[in-house]
Amino acid sequence: MNRKTLLTFVLLLSGLSGISYEILYGRILGSILGDQFAVSAAVLITFLLGIGLGARYAHRLWARLWLIEGLIGVYGIGFALARDGIEYLLYNGLAFLPNLVGPVLLGTALLLLPAFLIGCSVPLFAGYLGRMDGKPAFPGVYSIYNFGAAVTALLIEFWLVRQFGITGTVIAFGLANLLAAAILFSAGKTVAANPPVHGDVPIGLPTPHIVSLILVGIASAIFQLFMVKIAEMMFGPFRESFALVLAIILFGIAFGSYLVKRFKVRFATLLLCNLAGLLLFLVLYRDLLYVYADLYEKAVEHGRAIVFLKGGILFLLMGLQAITFGATIPALLNTQNEVARESGSLLFLGSLANVAGFLLMAFLLHQYLDYGVQLLVISGLVAAALIAYRWQAHRSFHQYRLPLAGVVLTLMSIGYHQWKWDEDLLYLSYTSFHSAKDMEQDRRDFNFPDKFKGYQDVFSINWSNGKPYFFINGYISIPMNNPSEKVVGSLGAMFSPNLSDALVLGLGSGATASAVGMLFDHTDVVEINPVVRENQFRMTRWNFDIEHNPRVNIVVDDGIHYIQTVNKSYDMILNTVTSPLYFSSSKLYTLEFFDKIKRRLNTNGTYVTWMDSRVGSEGARIILNTLRQRFKHCSMLFIKSGYYLLIASDQPVKLRHPDLVEKALPLKTALMQNRIVPRLLAYNLMSSEVFTASKQFDAPVNTLDHPVLEFEMASLKTKEFRGFQEQVFETLSLDEVAAGIEPAMNYDPVEHLAHVQMALGSSSIVSRLEQQGRIYVEDMDGREDEAILRIHETLARSLNDAEAHHRLADQYRLRERYDEALAVYRQALALDPQHKDTLFNIAACQEYTGQIPAALETYLQAAKQAPDDPDVGYRLARIHSKLGNASQALSYLDQSLEIRPQENAYFLKGRLMEKLGRTDEALAAYQEVLKLSPEDIEAQFELNKFLRKW
Numbered sequence: 001m002n003r004k005t006l007l008t009f010v011l012l013l014s015g016l017s018g019i020s021y022e023i024l025y026g027r028i029l030g031s032i033l034g035d036q037f038a039v040s041a042a043v044l045i046t047f048l049l050g051i052g053l054g055a056r057y058a059h060r061l062w063a064r065l066w067l068i069e070g071l072i073g074v075y076g077i078g079f080a081l082a083r084d085g086i087e088y089l090l091y092n093g094l095a096f097l098p099n100l101v102g103p104v105l106l107g108t109a110l111l112l113l114p115a116f117l118i119g120c121s122v123p124l125f126a127g128y129l130g131r132m133d134g135k136p137a138f139p140g141v142y143s144i145y146n147f148g149a150a151v152t153a154l155l156i157e158f159w160l161v162r163q164f165g166i167t168g169t170v171i172a173f174g175l176a177n178l179l180a181a182a183i184l185f186s187a188g189k190t191v192a193a194n195p196p197v198h199g200d201v202p203i204g205l206p207t208p209h210i211v212s213l214i215l216v217g218i219a220s221a222i223f224q225l226f227m228v229k230i231a232e233m234m235f236g237p238f239r240e241s242f243a244l245v246l247a248i249i250l251f252g253i254a255f256g257s258y259l260v261k262r263f264k265v266r267f268a269t270l271l272l273c274n275l276a277g278l279l280l281f282l283v284l285y286r287d288l289l290y291v292y293a294d295l296y297e298k299a300v301e302h303g304r305a306i307v308f309l310k311g312g313i314l315f316l317l318m319g320l321q322a323i324t325f326g327a328t329i330p331a332l333l334n335t336q337n338e339v340a341r342e343s344g345s346l347l348f349l350g351s352l353a354n355v356a357g358f359l360l361m362a363f364l365l366h367q368y369l370d371y372g373v374q375l376l377v378i379s380g381l382v383a384a385a386l387i388a389y390r391w392q393a394h395r396s397f398h399q400y401r402l403p404l405a406g407v408v409l410t411l412m413s414i415g416y417h418q419w420k421w422d423e424d425l426l427y428l429s430y431t432s433f434h435s436a437k438d439m440e441q442d443r444r445d446f447n448f449p450d451k452f453k454g455y456q457d458v459f460s461i462n463w464s465n466g467k468p469y470f471f472i473n474g475y476i477s478i479p480m481n482n483p484s485e486k487v488v489g490s491l492g493a494m495f496s497p498n499l500s501d502a503l504v505l506g507l508g509s510g511a512t513a514s515a516v517g518m519l520f521d522h523t524d525v526v527e528i529n530p531v532v533r534e535n536q537f538r539m540t541r542w543n544f545d546i547e548h549n550p551r552v553n554i555v556v557d558d559g560i561h562y563i564q565t566v567n568k569s570y571d572m573i574l575n576t577v578t579s580p581l582y583f584s585s586s587k588l589y590t591l592e593f594f595d596k597i598k599r600r601l602n603t604n605g606t607y608v609t610w611m612d613s614r615v616g617s618e619g620a621r622i623i624l625n626t627l628r629q630r631f632k633h634c635s636m637l638f639i640k641s642g643y644y645l646l647i648a649s650d651q652p653v654k655l656r657h658p659d660l661v662e663k664a665l666p667l668k669t670a671l672m673q674n675r676i677v678p679r680l681l682a683y684n685l686m687s688s689e690v691f692t693a694s695k696q697f698d699a700p701v702n703t704l705d706h707p708v709l710e711f712e713m714a715s716l717k718t719k720e721f722r723g724f725q726e727q728v729f730e731t732l733s734l735d736e737v738a739a740g741i742e743p744a745m746n747y748d749p750v751e752h753l754a755h756v757q758m759a760l761g762s763s764s765i766v767s768r769l770e771q772q773g774r775i776y777v778e779d780m781d782g783r784e785d786e787a788i789l790r791i792h793e794t795l796a797r798s799l800n801d802a803e804a805h806h807r808l809a810d811q812y813r814l815r816e817r818y819d820e821a822l823a824v825y826r827q828a829l830a831l832d833p834q835h836k837d838t839l840f841n842i843a844a845c846q847e848y849t850g851q852i853p854a855a856l857e858t859y860l861q862a863a864k865q866a867p868d869d870p871d872v873g874y875r876l877a878r879i880h881s882k883l884g885n886a887s888q889a890l891s892y893l894d895q896s897l898e899i900r901p902q903e904n905a906y907f908l909k910g911r912l913m914e915k916l917g918r919t920d921e922a923l924a925a926y927q928e929v930l931k932l933s934p935e936d937i938e939a940q941f942e943l944n945k946f947l948r949k950w
Helices: 003-033 037-081 083-092 101-133 138-187 207-235 239-263 267-300 305-326 328-332 339-368 371-389 398-420 423-427 430-434 436-445 484-494 511-519 530-534 536-543 559-565 583-589 591-599 613-628 665-672 678-684 708-714 722-729 734-741 749-760 764-776 780-799 802-814 818-831 838-848 852-865 870-882 886-899 903-915 919-932 937-949
Strands: 446-453 458-464 467-472 475-479 501-505 522-527 552-556 570-575 601-612 633-640 643-649 685-687
Touching (some): 003 037, 003 083, 003 101, 037 101, 037 138, 101 339, 138 239, 138 328, 138 339, 207 239, 207 267, 207 305, 207 328, 207 371, 207 423, 207 430, 239 708, 267 305, 267 328, 267 371, 267 398, 267 430, 267 436, 305 328, 328 339, 339 446, 371 398, 423 446, 430 436, 436 446, 446 530, 458 530, 484 570, 484 601, 484 643, 484 665, 484 678, 501 511, 511 536, 511 570, 530 536, 559 591, 583 708, 591 613, 633 678, 633 749, 665 780, 678 685, 678 734, 722 764, 734 749, 734 764, 749 780, 802 818, 802 838, 818 838, 838 852, 838 870, 870 886, 870 903
Parallel strands (some): 501 522, 522 552, 570 601
Antiparallel strands (some): 446 458, 467 475, 601 643, 633 643
């Protein structure tokens, strides 16, 4: 192998390793300090500046390339092995400084040296290879180096960390650098012994070209951050989304550099193509989202096909821009000699411009401009760079043909943005893009959201079908008016031995934290996103105005950092952050985090966390097995059928305060308005002890170094939760529930099953418990039915509002106790004369009891109240049919069917037409029934009978 080939191999090794440290050091520091903006910004800026400085002064270290590669490897191995020491240093080295200032400063200091060393690599390799060839080497070197970096970005996310853990991966790359150092030391001595001369000569570029490079560097940084946010909102806030964007950017640099080397593509041509790519993004964005939604379900069935689908969509949106941005520095180089000096200087300027672009995006553009407008800003910067590049003292039309074309493309982008850009499409949940039908439906139901942005986060309140949803970075929660989050807060408190101090991790809409805040003497709430904290006042109707609760203290911080620095202990710590599906919250389900939690719990304190069906069966087992390593006891409670609460402690977990919510009237009222008697929440208990010999959840342990939960969820492309549920349901026991709630509350199996039935309806939990109940309780079904009725009576009596009375009357009506139903419906009407459906149901009861004239009169009143309700028209038709008024009945049927086609209306129409001898119309009506409901056996029978008759 000749020296040039060997050096090229070493260059590839260096490229493979270089980007890995930025990714992995960032993950290590994020696991120590959290994922706050200050931490991620410090890591990014430090690497940009460090790499820029390294590139700028690399030529002075010409003879030391082997040492530089060796030091990169040694530092990486030492960094990985010294994680515990680094954590101690970060939290104690500058402890006198407030908040994150000390840790961020120390983290910056730790990263600056490796970033500087990594920055030296490309200019020196370009100089070495250029010296061997006597030809311009930088484009080729830049291409190979970034190709290696792109491969690494994908390998880290999809293979290396999963196989070797973060520490093992860093060590592997460190060894690659040491190998590179050894080869350079033995094979690069001749080149190293002949350093370039005149190393401090200024950059040989005219000022307009330098200005152009700076503008392009700013635009490139903004575009990269823009694409990270777009990918998060399209595909979800996963590490996978970031890895794909990063890989495309690096592949773009590699391919763009190759094009410059192979075809001598000019700088101005690159900028013009870049503007065309930005216009193409605006044109293709919506259609490509539909393509992705169309293909998603098929792709997830074929393993890694979904990764290629996402990557393909992203490449079509950003590939041309990545290539043209990446090729700009190679295209500007105008020397064949001191390439180490000149390339280093240009890379330095590019890094400074990238820092400026990052700061501009974070502090101005992202906070105040829509994403479509941000794209126009990028176009404007690129167009300005093109004009600056061609700016000359002696101007001519020939010189400005490309700048004029660039201005035209920018104006076209502005026009297309005004005409077609759909900003609100980004504010659907990323799960809406998993089906073209869902995407279309959600977009149709979507009301324009209120959007609020921070440095890197985007939050909005989305309305769909009259329900408010909490949106953050592509993730949409359950409706904010749903009682589930209030139930979580209430249950955590009811099972907490003491009620002095609570800590809630994750503020969100404030619903859970506000429930806890009303039940504990003092509650600290930690929220990582400043934009969420700043907009709590917009959600007061769902969070009981948590900001003004004097017993609640809201802190903007990452949960990991707060747990490490707070100097107090708690009776309960409740984790309500988003699902571990998302990278920013997955670290809160690790063994190391549970260690930190235990240090902040009082002796008999409880740790409360949650999981739902999105974690999958294996994910649920990983969570439970990891909890089991640090806590002796754990109970499981249901919130909904696929949504569970885990309460862990070193003491047995038992119900402590069954009547606690009675003391918080607003919370009690909110729960009762959602058909929940607060005291009965104790019956949400499924298992009072999960950690038993009969309940083995064999699975790997989730750690920061081997985040197996994150990998499991990243590979979970379809919902598979049934296996875990069946494992749990097999052990459900009325006796175990009784053991968990007594002696704090007397256990009543009938009341238990009635509550579960009302909460879950027809679910496997209900079936399993009812099966046991029928064994132990005589006439279980009848007694359960009466218990459900008593719960509704309690709710109506306590709330004394129209809705509660209406629901109680519905229960009487469903049991055919029409007189009682009529009496309670009239009470509801007295409380609210306009209450929806009450007049309709009064009329129904009158109809069922043979009070036909009264029913007709009441249905007519209901029609005035709800003229667009097709059911009212159908019922009026049915009444007139009973009275023998066929023509009037048909008139009401036509009105009903015009509003909404329904099989029962068409069926009645067929019967009436048949009686009137209008056979063709009767036949058409029966056929419409079958169109709406092909499986309707009764309609098929009537149609066949009708056809035989005629």
